[in-house]
Amino acid sequence: MSQVDQYAVFGSPIKHSKSPRIHKLFAEQTQQAMQYSAELVLAEQFSGAVNAFFAQGGRGLNCTVPLKELAWEYADLRTERAELAKAVNTLAFQGDGHILGDNTDGIGLVADIQNNHAISLQQKRILILGAGGASRGIILPIMGEVPVSITVVNRTVAKAVTLANEFKHKGAITGCGYADLAGQSFDLILNATSASLSDELPPLAAGLLAEQGSCYDLAYANKATAFVHWGHEQQAIKSLDGLGMLVEQAAEAFYVWRGVRPYTAAVIQMLEAERNLS
Missing domain, CATH: 3.40.50.10860 (Leucine Dehydrogenase, chain A, domain 1)
Incomplete structure (x- = not known):
C-alpha cells in the first residue's frame, strides 16, 4: 500500500x-x-x-x-x-x-483577481487599505503585474510609510493616511484591514474609486462584507470578497508541496454554491 x-x-x-x-x-x-x-x-x-x-x-x-x-x-x-x-x-x-x-497569499490574490474575475492589474492605480501582515503578504506579487502605482493607506500613517519604504526598491509605492487620499482616485481598492471581521468599514470617503474601477475584500463571509457593500455603492464594476483567494492560495501551497497544480474553478464554484444556500 x-x-x-x-x-x-x-x-x-x-x-x-x-x-x-x-x-x-x-x-x-x-x-x-x-x-x-x-x-x-x-x-x-x-x-x-x-x-x-x-x-x-x-x-x-x-x-x-x-x-x-x-x-x-x-x-x-x-x-x-x-x-x-x-x-x-x-x-x-x-x-x-x-x-x-x-x-502564497499574494499569488492567490493575483490569480483570483486576474484569472477568475478578468481584472487586469497592469497599468492600474491600486489602493491597499491597511498596513498589517495581510498587506505585506500581497504587495510583491501585485508589483510583479506592473501596476502604475500602489498606495498603502493606514490610520497610523507612519506604519503605512514604513511598509511602503520596504518595497520601494521593487516598484512605485507610497504610504499615507486616509486624509491624504483627498482628490485621488484608484482603479482597484483592496481591503486588507481586519474591519470586515467585525462587519465594519475603514474610514473611506466617497469618490475614491475611479470610473470602471473594482473593489476586493481579502476577507470573506457567508454574506457580503461592509466593504463589498461600499464597493457596490461606489458603482464598482466588480465588488468581490476573498473566497476565491482562499482557494487560489491553497492551490499554490499544494503546488509547493506536490509539484502539481490543481484546477481551482470547480472548487470555488462548489464553495460559492454552498455559501449561497446558507
Whole structure:
C-alpha cells in the first residue's frame, strides 16, 4: 500500500477552516496520496507542535492567524515573497531536511483577481487599505503585474510609510493616511484591514474609486462584507470578497508541496454554491 503523506493547517481559531475540505478536493482531483487536517495550535505551542509534526513524518503545513510571523522565524529557507512579507503561511519539508517557508497569499490574490474575475492589474492605480501582515503578504506579487502605482493607506500613517519604504526598491509605492487620499482616485481598492471581521468599514470617503474601477475584500463571509457593500455603492464594476483567494492560495501551497497544480474553478464554484444556500 502506498504511503499517505500528512499535511495540516495550524492556527487559533481553526474550527471554521475550509482548508481541509479544499485540499481533500485537490488531492482527489490530482490523485495525490495525502491527508490534511486542521489543528488548534496557540502561539506559545507553535514551535513544539511543528517540531513534533515534522518529526512524525509530516510533509507540509499551512499556518494561519496568529502563527504566520512565527512560521517565518521557524523556516530555514524562505522564498523572496516570504522574506519580504515577513510572514509565512506555508512550510514545506525538503529532501535534505530543511524547512522551506513560503507565502502564497499574494499569488492567490493575483490569480483570483486576474484569472477568475478578468481584472487586469497592469497599468492600474491600486489602493491597499491597511498596513498589517495581510498587506505585506500581497504587495510583491501585485508589483510583479506592473501596476502604475500602489498606495498603502493606514490610520497610523507612519506604519503605512514604513511598509511602503520596504518595497520601494521593487516598484512605485507610497504610504499615507486616509486624509491624504483627498482628490485621488484608484482603479482597484483592496481591503486588507481586519474591519470586515467585525462587519465594519475603514474610514473611506466617497469618490475614491475611479470610473470602471473594482473593489476586493481579502476577507470573506457567508454574506457580503461592509466593504463589498461600499464597493457596490461606489458603482464598482466588480465588488468581490476573498473566497476565491482562499482557494487560489491553497492551490499554490499544494503546488509547493506536490509539484502539481490543481484546477481551482470547480472548487470555488462548489464553495460559492454552498455559501449561497446558507
